[in-house]
Amino acid sequence: MSSPSAVRSISGGGAPQSIISGPPKPSQSPNNGDHGQVQFPALFAIDATIEGTTYQLPHPDQPPIEILLLDGSIAQLFAGKIVLRGQTLEVPSNIPSSQPIAVGGQTVTVHPGESKEPKKGDDGDNSSGGGLFAAVGGLIGAAGSASKSVGNAAVGAVNFASGGTGAAAGQLAGAFAGAASGLSGVVSSLNGIQKAFPLGELSQAGMTSFIGAANLGRSSIDTMRSMGKLLGKFDSLKPDVQQKVRDSLGKFSKPDGDMLKAIEALKAFEKFRWEAEVPKTELPSPTAPPDQTKSAENTKTTSMQSSRVIASTSAMSSSTSAASSSATPTSTARPLTYYIATKWGNPVETFKKFIQELDGGAGNADVQEHRQTYKTSLNASHALDLQAKYPFLLYVYTDEGYVGDLDSNNNNEFFHAIPKQNRGEASMSHTNVLHAKRKAPLSVSSRLLPRNLLPEDQGAPYWKKMVSSPFRQSPLQPVSMDPPYLADDSGGKDTTIYIIDTGFDVSQPDLDSSQRTVETYFVSNDVAFTDEYIANMRKFGRANAAPVIAHIGDDSGHGTKMATIAGGKVHGIAPKANLYLLKFMGHWNSEKAAREPDRLGKIQPMALTAVFDTLRLHVTRRLRVNKDAKSVINLSWGVDTDPTGAGPIIEALFPEFLDWCENFKIPIVVAAGNDPEKNLHDKIPQKFGTKDNLIITVGGVRDDGTLWPGTTLHEPGQAGSMSVWSPAMDVVVPGPGNGPNTGTSQAAAIVSGLVAYYYANRELELLFHGDPSVPRPSEDIKKFLTAHAWTRIPQNMLPNDHLGNRLDNLNVVYNLARGDPAHTEFPCAWSPLQVVSLRKRGVEPAAACSRMRSTTISQSVSTSTISSVFDGISLPDCHR
Numbered sequence: 001m002s003s004p005s006a007v008r009s010i011s012g013g014g015a016p017q018s019i020i021s022g023p024p025k026p027s028q029s030p031n032n033g034d035h036g037q038v039q040f041p042a043l044f045a046i047d048a049t050i051e052g053t054t055y056q057l058p059h060p061d062q063p064p065i066e067i068l069l070l071d072g073s074i075a076q077l078f079a080g081k082i083v084l085r086g087q088t089l090e091v092p093s094n095i096p097s098s099q100p101i102a103v104g105g106q107t108v109t110v111h112p113g114e115s116k117e118p119k120k121g122d123d124g125d126n127s128s129g130g131g132l133f134a135a136v137g138g139l140i141g142a143a144g145s146a147s148k149s150v151g152n153a154a155v156g157a158v159n160f161a162s163g164g165t166g167a168a169a170g171q172l173a174g175a176f177a178g179a180a181s182g183l184s185g186v187v188s189s190l191n192g193i194q195k196a197f198p199l200g201e202l203s204q205a206g207m208t209s210f211i212g213a214a215n216l217g218r219s220s221i222d223t224m225r226s227m228g229k230l231l232g233k234f235d236s237l238k239p240d241v242q243q244k245v246r247d248s249l250g251k252f253s254k255p256d257g258d259m260l261k262a263i264e265a266l267k268a269f270e271k272f273r274w275e276a277e278v279p280k281t282e283l284p285s286p287t288a289p290p291d292q293t294k295s296a297e298n299t300k301t302t303s304m305q306s307s308r309v310i311a312s313t314s315a316m317s318s319s320t321s322a323a324s325s326s327a328t329p330t331s332t333a334r335p336l337t338y339y340i341a342t343k344w345g346n347p348v349e350t351f352k353k354f355i356q357e358l359d360g361g362a363g364n365a366d367v368q369e370h371r372q373t374y375k376t377s378l379n380a381s382h383a384l385d386l387q388a389k390y391p392f393l394l395y396v397y398t399d400e401g402y403v404g405d406l407d408s409n410n411n412n413e414f415f416h417a418i419p420k421q422n423r424g425e426a427s428m429s430h431t432n433v434l435h436a437k438r439k440a441p442l443s444v445s446s447r448l449l450p451r452n453l454l455p456e457d458q459g460a461p462y463w464k465k466m467v468s469s470p471f472r473q474s475p476l477q478p479v480s481m482d483p484p485y486l487a488d489d490s491g492g493k494d495t496t497i498y499i500i501d502t503g504f505d506v507s508q509p510d511l512d513s514s515q516r517t518v519e520t521y522f523v524s525n526d527v528a529f530t531d532e533y534i535a536n537m538r539k540f541g542r543a544n545a546a547p548v549i550a551h552i553g554d555d556s557g558h559g560t561k562m563a564t565i566a567g568g569k570v571h572g573i574a575p576k577a578n579l580y581l582l583k584f585m586g587h588w589n590s591e592k593a594a595r596e597p598d599r600l601g602k603i604q605p606m607a608l609t610a611v612f613d614t615l616r617l618h619v620t621r622r623l624r625v626n627k628d629a630k631s632v633i634n635l636s637w638g639v640d641t642d643p644t645g646a647g648p649i650i651e652a653l654f655p656e657f658l659d660w661c662e663n664f665k666i667p668i669v670v671a672a673g674n675d676p677e678k679n680l681h682d683k684i685p686q687k688f689g690t691k692d693n694l695i696i697t698v699g700g701v702r703d704d705g706t707l708w709p710g711t712t713l714h715e716p717g718q719a720g721s722m723s724v725w726s727p728a729m730d731v732v733v734p735g736p737g738n739g740p741n742t743g744t745s746q747a748a749a750i751v752s753g754l755v756a757y758y759y760a761n762r763e764l765e766l767l768f769h770g771d772p773s774v775p776r777p778s779e780d781i782k783k784f785l786t787a788h789a790w791t792r793i794p795q796n797m798l799p800n801d802h803l804g805n806r807l808d809n810l811n812v813v814y815n816l817a818r819g820d821p822a823h824t825e826f827p828c829a830w831s832p833l834q835v836v837s838l839r840k841r842g843v844e845p846a847a848a849c850s851r852m853r854s855t856t857i858s859q860s861v862s863t864s865t866i867s868s869v870f871d872g873i874s875l876p877d878c879h880r
Contacts, residue, residue, distance in 0.1 A: 037201040041211070043194040045113030046095050048082055050075060053225055056113055056187070056218040057082075057091065065219050067226040068248055070233065072241040077222065082108055114184070115191035132200045133277055135193050136210070139186060140270050143213060146186045147266035148675055149179035150220060154253040154260060155676045155709040157227070159799050161250035169234035171702065171729075175709070176228035180221050183262070187217040206277050213269040220262035223252050263677075335377040336398045337531055339606055340386070342372045343394045344616075344656055354390055371613055373606060395605060395652045399530040452489055453817060460485035462703045463727035463746075467573070467754065468815050471790045471822035479705045479792055486817040488763075492574025492756035495630040496622065497567045498615055499752070501559030501637070502600060504552055504581040505736045508560055510568030517578040521614050522552045527606040528586025542590040548598050552583055555597070557737035558745065559583065562636045564733040565749035566756070571733045573753025573815075576760070580618060584611040603639060605649045612657050619664065628778075630759040633661070633668045634752035636745035638683035651684045658685070662694055667781050669752040671744035672699045672722060673712030676802060680712060680720025687719040696755070696782050697721060698748040700728025701810055705792030706799070711744055713801045723782065724789045725810045726750045754813050755781055764816065789813045790822060 046057045051069065058065055060079040067075050076083040081090050087104040098111035118135035156172045190213060193200070202210060230237065230245050237245070252259050342351055351372040355361045363376025371394075386396045457464070465482040493516075504511065504520060511518055525547040537545035554560045559581065567577040584607050587598040615633070622629040641647045661668055673683050680686040680697065689695035699722050700708035708728040714720050731746035758764055758777045764784075765776050774787040789811035791798070798807045 036204055038204055038207045040194045040198060040200050040202075040207070043115070043191060043198070044079065045115055045191045046079075046091065047111055047113045048077065048091070049109040049111070050082070050084065053229055055222045055225060057110075058218060059215055062215050062219075065222050067222055068230060068244060069226075070230065070237070070241070072238065072244055084108065113191060114188040115195045116185070116188040117192035117196045118189070132193070132197045133274060135189075135196070136277075137274050139189050139193075140274070142182070142186050142189070143266045144270040146179070146182045146217075147263045147270065148677075149175075149182045150224075150259055150263050150266070151675070151677045152710040153179040153224060154263065155802060157249040157253040157259070158802075159707075159709060160231075161246045161253065168704075168706070169231040173228045173231035173234075176224040176231065180224040180228065183217050183221050183224075183266075186266070187214055187221065190214040190217075202277055206272065206274070209265075209269050209272045212265040216258070216262040216265040219258050223258050227252070335379055336383075338376055338378045338383050338396055338398050339530070340374040340376070340396050341394045341606070341609055343392050344371050344613075344660070346372060346392045348372065350392060354392075358386075368613070370616075371609070373609070394609075394656065395649050397605060397649045399532045399604070454487050454489050456484035456486050458484040461732065463731050463750065464573070466703075466705070466727050466792070467750065467813055468817045469792075470814065470818040471788075471820075474794065476792065476794060479703065483818070487573075487757070487815060488761045488817060490576070490757070490760040490762070492567060492572075492577030492753065493760045494578070495574065495632065495756040495759040496578040496580055496619075497563075497574065497752055497756050498580045498582065498618075498631060498633045499559065499563050499566065499749075500582045500584055500611055500615075500633065500635055501554075501562055502556065502585050503554030503559045503583045504563055505554045505557075505560045506552065506581070508564065508568075508734055508736075510564040510570050510572060510734060511560070511579065511581075512569050514569075516576055518581070519579070519618075520552045520581045520583070521611070522550055522583035523586065523607040523610050525550050525586050527610050528604055529588065529601055530604060530606075533601065533604075534588070537588065544590045545588055546590075547601075548587045548589050550586060552581070554583075554735075555737050556600075557735035558636070560735040561733050561741075562634060562745060562749040562752075564735060565731060565746055566634055566753035568733060573750055574756035574760070577753070577756040580615070582611045582615060584608055603646060603650060605646065605653060608650065608653055612653065616657075616660060619666065623664070630756070630778075631664075631666045632752050632755040632759070632781075633666060634749055635668060635685060636671045636748045638671065638673050638686050640678075641682055641684055641687065647684055651687075654685050654688055658688055658693070658695070665694065665778075665781075667694045667696055667755055669696045669698060669748050669755065671748035672697050674710045674743045674745075675712050676710055678712050679715040679718060680722070681715060681718040683712065683720075686712070689721040689723065691721050694782055695721075696723045696751060696785065698723065698744060698751045699725045699810075700744045700747040701725050701792070701812055702729045703727065705810065705812065706797065707807070707810060708742070708744075708747075710742075713807075715801075715803060716805055724751060724786055725812050727812070751785070751813055754815060755785065757815060758784065761816075785813060786811065788816060788820065788822065 044057075044059045047054050048057055049055075050067075055065075055067060055077060057077050057079055062079070065077045067077065069075055073085055075085075079091075080093065081088055082101075083089075084106045087106040089101045089103050089106065089108055091101065091110050095110055095112050098109055100107055100109045118131065118138070153172070153175045156168075156175050160168055160172050190210065193210075227245065227249060230241075234242060234245065251257055254260070348367055348369065351365075351367065351374075352361075355363065355365060355374055355376075358374075359376050359378075363374050366373045380398070383396055383398070387393050462479070462482070464485040466479060468486045469479075469482040496517075503522075506518065506520060528550065529547050534545060534547070563579060563581055564571055566572055567574045567579050569575050585603060586601045586607070588601055589598050590596065619629075619631055622631070639647050639650045641651065658668070668685070670686055670689070672680060673686060680689065685695065686697055689697040697714075697720065699711045699713070702708050711728070714722045726747035727750060728744050728747040729742050731750070732741045758781060765778060773783065775783050777784045791810045792812055793810065798810065800806050
C-alpha cells in the first residue's frame with residue numbers, strides 16, 4: 001500500500017494525489033488512432049459500517065477520508081485500516097463476506113462494496129468491447145443526475161453553514177440522503193463495470209474520467225452520509241458539535257472541497273466523448289444496416305451523436321455525418337435528411353415555389369394555411385445557404401440522433417392508435433374533447449349573481465395555505481401559522497389553461513371534465529421521431545427500437561401532476577378552469593414489451609412546432625366566439641442552450657410564438673429550473689423572460705418561505721428575469737408513476753392555476769389602486785400578479801445566490817382572498833358613480849372587492865348607463 005502524502009479531511013479538503021486508482025496497464029495492442037490504451041486497474045471496493053452508517057473505503061492510492069461522528073470525534077478511513085477514537089482497526093485486503101473487527105472497545109463491520117454489474121446483452125454475452133462501451137454510455141444520464149443532486153445539496157450546505165436552524169438541518173439531511181443514494185448508484189455501477197470487464201481498455205483520458213468519478217464519488221458519498229446523519233440529529237447535538245458540523249459543511253462545499261470536486265468529476269464523465277472510445281471496427285457504417293449478429297449492439301448504451309442545427313433564426317453551424325472524416329461539409333458529402341419549417345403566415349404559393357426550386361418537390365410536404373413543413377434529403381453545404389436565400393424559413397435542421405441515456409426510465413406513457421396523416425388532419429384526430437359543452441360568456445349587462453368565498457379549509461396542504469395568506473408587516477409569523485386555505489368560488493371558470501408536457505392520465509378524478517371542458521392533443525410519431533433518431537438507437541444498443549403507438553398517457557406522472565396542481569377538480573388552484581392538455585413528445589421501445597417499459601424520446605422541433613400551432617388555432621377559435629376569452633400557458637420544463645444539442649433550433653421557435661402571445665395578452669408561466677449551478681440565461685424559454693413581457697418565470701420556496709435551494713436563479717446582467725416565487729417543496733397531488741413532488745415545475749403549475757383564478761374572479765377587475773404600476777388583471781396580468789406577491793421571511797434572511805449576489809426578494813404569490821392589506825392607501829376598488837361598494841368579508845381586517853347594488857345611486861340609472869361607465873369591463877358575478 002502506498003503512503004499518501006495528503007489527507008482528504010473535514011479540516012483541509014486536500015486534493016487527491018492521483019486520480020487514477022493504481023497504475024493503469026498499457027495495452028499490448030492499442031487501436032490505430034488511439035493515443036495509448038490502458039487497462040482497468042484492479043477493482044477495490046470495500047465498505048465499512050461504523051455506528052450504523054456504511055462508508056466506502058478509499059482506494060489504496062487515494063488519501064484517507066475523515067468523517068465526523070455524533071460525539072464530535074473524527075474517524076479516519078484508509079484502504080487498509082480505520083482509525084477510530086485512538087484505536088487502529090486493520091482491514092484485511094481480501095474481504096469475501098461481512099466480518100466484524102474489534103479493537104480496544106471500538107467495533108466496525110467491513111464487507112465487500114456494492115458492485116452493480118451491467119445487464120447482459122440479448123445473447124447472454126457481456127464480454128465484448130461493445131458491451132463495455134454500452135455499459136459506460138448507459139451511466140451518462142445517471143452521472144448527470146447525480147451531479148445535480150450533489151450540487152443541490154452543496155448549495156444547501158453553503159446556506160446552512162452560515163446559520164441554519166434545526167428545521168433547515170432536517171431538510172438538508174434529506175437532500176444529503178437523496179444525493180448520496182444517487183451517487184452511490186453511480187459508483188456501484190462503475191465498480192460493476194470494472195468487475196465485469198477486468199481486461200477492459202480505455203484511452204488515458206477516458207480512464208482518468210472513469211476512475212476520477214469513482215474515487216471522488218466515494219469520498220463525497222462518505223461526506224454526505226456522515227453530515228446527513230449529524231444533520232438529522234442536529235437539535236440533540238452538543239453546541240460544540242453543532243459548530244463542527246457547520247464548519248465542516250462550509251469546507252466540504254467550498255470551491256476546492258470534496259463535494260465540488262465530485263460534481264466536477266461527474267460532469268466530466270457526463271460530457272466526455274465516450275463514442276470516441278468505441279473501436280472503429282465496431283461502429284457501423286451510416287448507410288449499412290445494423291449487424292444483428294453483434295451482441296454488443298443489443299446492450300444498453302447511449303449514442304453521443306448530437307442534434308446539429310444547420311440553420312435557424314438564432315444560430316448557424318455546420319454539421320458532419322458520422323461517417324465523414326472532415327468537419328467541413330462538401331457538395332459531394334452523403335446527403336442528410338433535413339427538416340424545414342416556414343414562418344407563421346407564409347403564403348402556400350410561396351412555399352410551393354420554394355420546394356420546386358429546392359428539389360422539384362421530391363420531399364414530404366405538410367401544407368397548412370398558416371405554416372408549411374418539409375422533409376427532404378440535402379447536402380449540408382446546400383442546407384447552410386437556405387435561410388439566407390429564403391428569409392421566410394423559420395428553421396432548417398438535420399438530426400444526427402442524440403439518443404440519451406437508454407438505461408434511464410424517467411417517462412413512460414400510453415394511448416390509442418391513429419393513422420399517419422398530415423398535421424391538419426392529425427390535429428383533429430388527436431384532439432379529444434372530453435366535454436365540449438360551453439356556456440355563453442357573461443355579458444357586461446348580465447344580471448348580478450350571488451358569489452361566495454368557499455369555506456375555509458384547515459386540512460389543505462401548506463402550499464395552498466401559503467398562497468391564500470395575506471401580506472403582513474414585520475414581525476412576520478412562521479408560515480406554519482398561516483390561516484386555513486381560502487379561495488373565491490369562481491375557481492378559474494371560463495379560463496383555459498394550456499399545459500404543454502410529456503403526457504397526461506386523463507382517468508384521474510382531478511382531470512374530470514364535468515361542468516367544464518377538458519381537451520387533449522398529442523403529436524403523431526412522424527413529428528415526434530426523426531429517421532436519424534431511430535437509426536441511431538438501433539446502432540447504439542437497441543437493434544429493434546421503434547416508436548410505440550402514439551398516445552396521450554403519462555406513466556411518469558409529471559404532466560398529470562402539473563395539470564392537477566393548476567386546474568385539478570379536487571386539488572387544483574383553479575378547479576373550474578378549462579384544460580387543454582398538449583403532449584409534445586413520443587415514446588419508443590425495442591419491441592420487447594415484456595422486458596422493458598416504454599421510453600420517452602427527445603424534444604423534436606417539428607413536434608413542438610405542431611403543438612404551438614395547434615394551441616394558436618385553438619385560441620383563435622375561442623376568441624372568435626368570445627373576444628374576451630382568457631388563456632394561460634404552463635411550461636414546466638426547459639431546454640439547455642447547449643449549441644451541440646437541440647437547444648438552438650428550439651430557441652428559434654420561441655420568438656415568433658412569444659410575439660404572438662404578447663399580441664393576444666396570453667401569459668406564459670415557466671418553471672425557473674432545478675439546476676442551481678446554471679442560470680436562467682442557460683435555459684430556453686427561461687432566457688426570454690424580461691421584467692415587462694408576459695413570460696412569468698417562477699422560482700421555488702420551501703414550506704417555511706425560504707429559498708428552495710434547487711432553484712435555477714437569474715444572474716444579474718444576463719438574459720432572463722425571475723418574476724415571482726411559489727411553493728416548490730413537497731407539492732403532493734395524485735398522479736401515476738413515481739415522479740418527484742418537489743421542484744419549480746410544481747411552483748409554476750401553482751402560478752398558472754392562480755392566473756386562471758385571477759382572470760375568473762371578475763371582482764378583481766374593480767381592484768384599481770390608482771397606481772399604473774398595479775393594473776387590472778385584464779390589462780397586465782403579470783404586473784397584477786407581481787404587485788400582490790410578498791416575501792414570507794425577514795429581509796435579513798434573504799440568501800445569496802451561487803455567485804454571491806443577495807436576492808432582492810422571495811415574493812410568493814397571493815390569491816387576494818383575504819383582501820389587499822399590502823396597498824392600504826388604496827384598499828380596494830375605484831368606484832365610478834359609486835357603483836362599487838366595499839365591505840369586509842367575515843372578520844378580515846381589510847376589504848376585498850365586492851360589487852353590490854348601491855343605495856347612493858339614483859333608481860333612474862339604468863344598467864346600460866352603468867355598463868357604459870365601465871367602458872367595456874366585464875362585470876363580475878357578485879354578492880347581492
